[in-house]
Every structure is written in C-alpha cells, then in structure tokens.
Amino acid sequence: MPLTVYELEALTEADRGRVLSDGESVWGKVYVAKHGAVSVNFFLTYKFKGAKRNLSLGTWPSVELKEIRKAKNEAKDQINPSAKSKREPVDPVEQAQLKRQREAAAAEVERLKIEADRQEAMLTQQRRLQSLAAQQARLTVKGLFEQWQRLELVKRADKGSETERSFTRDVFPLIGSMAATDVGKAHVQEVVDTIKTRATDTQNMVRTAKKTLADMRQMFGFALDRDYIEADPTARIKKAKIGKDVERDRVLSEAELIDLFRKLPLAGMADTSQVALLLQLATLARIGEVLSARWEHVDFDRRIWTLPETKNGKRHEIWLNDVAVRQLKKLKAVTGLTPWLFPATRAKKDRPDFADHVCEKTVTKQVGDRQRPGDAPMTGRSKHVDALVLIGGKWTPHDLRRTGATIMAELGVLPDVVERCLNHTEEKKVKRIYQRAQYEAPMRDAWRLLGERLELMEARAKGFADNVVTLKTA
Template structure:
C-alpha cells in the first residue's frame, strides 16, 4: 500500500468522496484520508476492534502547512503510528481507550481547576475576614464614640493617654490577636518610666475597652482578665499628705519667689481655702463666680461626682479670685487657654507645682521652670489635692463637724440610709466652715 502524498491531498475534489490509505503498522491499522466533494480533507485511523469490527476513527483535518486546528500529512502519519502502536500493544478498542483517557484528563483538569478556584476563594475569604477584623485603633475609636464621649471632657484625656502609651504599641494589632503579654508590654513600659500610678490607670482603661469589645462580640475573651491589677505597679497607697501650719507659712513666703504666674499662685490659696478640686477651679467660668455675694457655683458637669456644688467664698478666697480676675478680664474663663477658646488643661497647675518640687539630685526638666526646688517643703512633695485635704483637716481642727467638712468637699454620702433620709442641706454650717477656714489662713499667712 503506497504512501499518501501532499499532491494527492491537494488534488481537485471529485463528485464523490475520494479515499486514500497507507499502512501505519502492518496488521494494526492504517492512516486513511478522505477528500469530500465540498473540498474537506479529513484524516482517520482505521483498525479492527476486539469485536472484529472495522472502525474508522477521525483524527484531524489536513492542511499543507499545519495551520492552527489542522494537521500536516506527516503529523497525521505520526498520529496513526501512535494509535497503531496502542493496537499492537493489545489495546484493541482504541476509540473507547481514547475516550477513557480523555475523560481522565478532563477529570484531572477539572479537579485542578476546582482546586485553584477553591484556593482562590479561600484566599479571598481570608482577605475579607482580615479586612473585617477590627484592630485596636478601630476598637478604641468605637469605644470612644459610645462610652468615652459621655465623660466630662468627652474622653479627651483618655484619648491623650492612649495615643501616647497604648496605640503606638497595640493600635495596628487585630483585637482578637491581643494577648496578656501585649497588655503587660504596655504597662511594663510605663513602670520602666517610674509612672506606676499611670500604669495602673491605663491598665484599668484597657480593661474597660476590652470588656466593651467582649460585650459586643468583637472578641470572645478579655486579654486583661487574667491580670491582677494589684500586680501592676504594686499596691495602691492612699495619700494622706497634709501640710502643717508651719509649712503653710513657709509656702506663703516661697510662692512669690517661685516664678509662678500670679493666677497659678492664687490657685494654690483658692484650693486651700475652698477645698475644691483643682480641675473644678481650672474649668471655672466667671459667670459662676460672684465676688460681690461671695459665692462660687460649680456646675454638675464640672464636678467629679456629677453633683452641683456652691462654695461660699471667704474674704481670703475672694481676694485670690480678684487677683486672678486682673489677668483674665477679657475672658469668660477664670483660667483661659492661650487661644482663649476654652479653659487650660486641668493638669496645668499640678505640673507647675511639680516642676518646682524636684529634689536636688533630680535636675531640671527641659523647657520647664529653672526654679526646680522653689516650692519644696519639709514634709515632702505636695499636690493641689493635698491642699484640698489640708483645708478640710484644718476645718475639723477648728471645730467644724466632720460631716460639714465632708459636705464642703462635695463628697457623696457613702451610707445609703443617710443619703436617702437625711436631707438637711448644711448650707449655713458650710458657709461658716469656709469663713472660719479663710480667717485662719488669713492669720497664719499674714504672720509669715
């Protein structure tokens, strides 16, 4: 049987199918070509199957140059030899064998495509989950909008603390990834700076924030839960610093030379003579201070316990407010900030007093007062809150009933029964207590 030639394959079609044939492997199949009247040139592999049936299996379409989707004569001959080789190896049902192979290839291909699709879907799902995971910064912002906004300062002080000491370490972490060690990393950094009380405060705030997250199903477990607050910086020690009479006299001599602003110097004596909280004073507005009637109204929103408080001003206290008034005549605030669009920071006076009570070996802080020991007293460091405690202590030493002194401090009665049934206002007694305190301070500072 002669070989099929390109000349035969490109010959002009006839009026009926023209068949050409050549042996692929003798006894195991032949390459067959068919030229149809319409000009189609097709290749087949002809063989005998296991049932002794003569099968003509299509294998391709002819083109001389083997353009895409077609076969050259040589390629067709090679394919026929491969199929004949299968027949010779014992595979008689070529068509079924090829269909089985193709089905297997399709199955493998589909499985691979399914695997790739599944991996892609898993990756996309993971990316979506990752994008949906709140980080600590997002949690803090959520907490601030829901909880912190209800605080007197709108959460400004907590935000300042977190932006300085918490968010730089934890801000970008996913909330669910935060562990106990990350919490202690924050508090350890504060303890290393020697600010133990601040470490405790920030720990408590972090605990509030993570419990907020648990309540909203953002996390299943509060990472601060297994940390005992007492372990953060040791046990809290309640301050009991009270300035002695001699220290008050000494303070009267030291303050004019301490380089304080006159308003800050006056704040010392207002805090001592009214037993107010320094934050209440620094947030005061002149509309609430009546120097003629000798009354200072502290609104509920400026009071720590949320209760409005009326302070009767002694002559001593009025004179201090008058000194402040000289420097803030154009402001609605007693202690305005630099822009005059609000009060100064509540820590302003505390920092000024602290800067002037540094021990000789501690040196001078950068950009702070050079008079680093100007307000040191024999009994040790003191704070504006110690002045409040001192004022109340002096009251009781002068015969004021402790219950009246407590009212002057605007403390909430701890005994529920007393809170409920004892409604006497003690207004007269409180006014008398403030006058007695002012008169006493007038005497001891006048002789300083």
C-alpha cells in the first residue's frame, strides 16, 4: 500500500536504515541525522534495455510526498511513453547525468567569463596605477604634504595643525612648488639654514630647525614608502650638525609668582587668557592641552580633568586642586555652553560652520607681547608692552609648568610623583605598567600641596598672609 504522510511523520530514530515501500517499484530508505532529524530518500527501481536502474526521486520532508510521486510518474512516462505520444523511450538516469553535465559545462563557461572579466579589470587597474604613478612623479612638495596630512598627520593629537603652520612659514615658501622628486639635500639644508637665520639673543632657533627637519624626514619617508620618490633628501642631514639645543630651565621664583598674581589682572589680557595661565600653573598641563580641552572631560564632582590624548600618546588624569576648580568654574560661566573650554571666536576659513578651540599659540603670543619693555606696540597687538615683565627675565607659559613642578619638589613631593604629574613617560616598561595604581594617591596629594601653596602666594599678592615664608629656590 502507498505510504501516507502520517506514517512518515511517525518515524523515529529507531527506524534508522529501514526500507519503506510506496508501491509501483518506489521505495525509500530511512536516515537519521546527528541532531535526530528523520529523512527518507526515495528511489524508483526499473529496467531499461535489460539493465537495472535506481533513479533518485527526492528526499522527504525536503520534498513533499506528492512531489516525489509526481517525479515517479514523469520518469515512468519517459521509460514507457504512451503510443499516442510517439516518443522514444528514454532512460531518466542518463537524462539526469546529461543535465548535470550541461549544468557543469555552463558553470565552467560562467567561471571562465568571470575570470576573463577579472583579468580585464586588473589590466585596467594596472594602467590606472601606471598613470597615477606618472602623476605622482611630478607631485609637488605642497601636494605631498597634503597627502601626508590627510593620511598620517591627522592621527596626531593636534591633527597636524602645528606642523602645517611650521611648513607654511618655513618650507612652502622655499620648496613648496618644487616636484618632490626634484628635492635634494641642498634644498632641505636651505630650509634649515633659513630657520636658523631668525635666531635672536634669547632664541637660537636650533630646536625649531630640528623639529622642522624631523617633520620633513617623516614626510619624505611617507613618500618613499609609496614610491613617490626614489631617495630621501633628508637622509644625510644630521640633527647634531644643526647645532646644540638651548634647554630652557626658567623657573619663576615665589617672589615672581606673587608679582605675577598682582600684575596679571592689570595686563590687559582677556579673562579667559588669565584663566588659561593660572589653570596651567595649577595643573602642570601643557598650554596646548589647556587651550584644546573640552568640557566633557572635566568632572567637577570627582575633581578630575581627563586628557584623552597627550604628547606621549597616553591618557592622563589630573586631580583638580582648589585653584584649578575655581578657575574652571569661572570659565564655565563664560564658555560652558560650548564644547570647548576656550572656544575660538571665529570659525575656520574652510569650515565656516565649524567652531574649534582657540589657537594653541594665542596665549604664548599674548604673554610675549607684554614683555617688550621699551619697544613700540605692534600693529593690532597689545599696548601693554611691559605689563608682565618679571625680575628674573623673560618667561613663557611653558615655564609655568616647570615652575609648578619645582614647587611640588620643594614641598617634598618625590621626583617620581612629580614626573607622573607632568605626564612624563616612565622609561622602564615593567615599572610603567605595575606601579601605575600606587601613584594615584601621591599624585593627588602633590596637586593639593601645589594648590595650597599657590593660594598662599595669591593671598600675599592681595596683601594678606604676610607671615608666609617664601620657599628657597634651588
């Protein structure tokens, strides 16, 4: 008797290997998969020209029982066609084999077509790359810089803005329009020598020349890696031959800091610029880190200011003493509705809809403008040419960072802790990794001591705390 769907659905794992009959030479064998699913492979057994054949009709339940029987009827019609059809008997197994062969041949033709298309696409790409290489061979230095900035400089914390300013001032005027492949050692040396000619009695420009050379070396290394040039024109220029750096060691004495607290409000500087200087002094952060800070990284509740990207590439957390908190709250009332602590007053020329932070050089320039006693005011700059002159000589915002660290040391903070507060990288890797946590409490105490000392000096500047003893400088 023919099988029913209910009989098939009633099959279990116990029926594995069982052979079922559906009548008319149709039979099925029961299979059980690893996960327990039962299936039945159906076949039609017949003879064609004296040879016994087994034709696969399909597998239940993937193929319904009625479809399996339909396939049986079609196969039988091929084996024994009716007299009315006037067709010759055909072996279904042979027909199935011929069908598979035709499908395989068609697949091979399609594969060959795809391969031919791929080869043609590769040839087109090779021609395009050859054309591009020919163009790159005449890539100008300025064009090379733009590619380097887009692909590499953008990874720096300042997105390459400082390097762009340096190149715009010292590199592009001399070799910016030259083809990068034409630049030689003499051209690079001319850039370095031109920078050194700007030296003054207080600044020998050696460090600037070395920094520019280092950036040029990175840019031409980038070009060399991409076969834009065949040789690095900076390779034979040694930094040591440029000259010796004059390491700044200016530290403001406590008497000078008290004087600075008196002079700063009268120096004609914007309130935000004054806040930036005092915030730098109280936190030991770099002036660029102060001016590019975002409000989202200031946590007043935890008294933590996080610097997610710093000069050494490491995340840095600063504990905010009372001086820092006071300055930040003053600033919050002015710029708190913007993303930046120190937002720019003007949008970028190429991004009129984009508000950025102020230029990281702005406060340094303001401080320098106010230490030019006897000089006439520059056009468009401050008239208070001597407002920030201190007895110890010219100073810069970066000297405040060094001064704050010195105060910490004079208050008994261990050198390793001061280095951590300055966010200097520990040279020994093991020490850098395993002693990180143990510095948190000493660092917090160091910032607290610094803040307390600054508050006492500020009080003396206002005429209070006259009984405070000034620490001796080293």
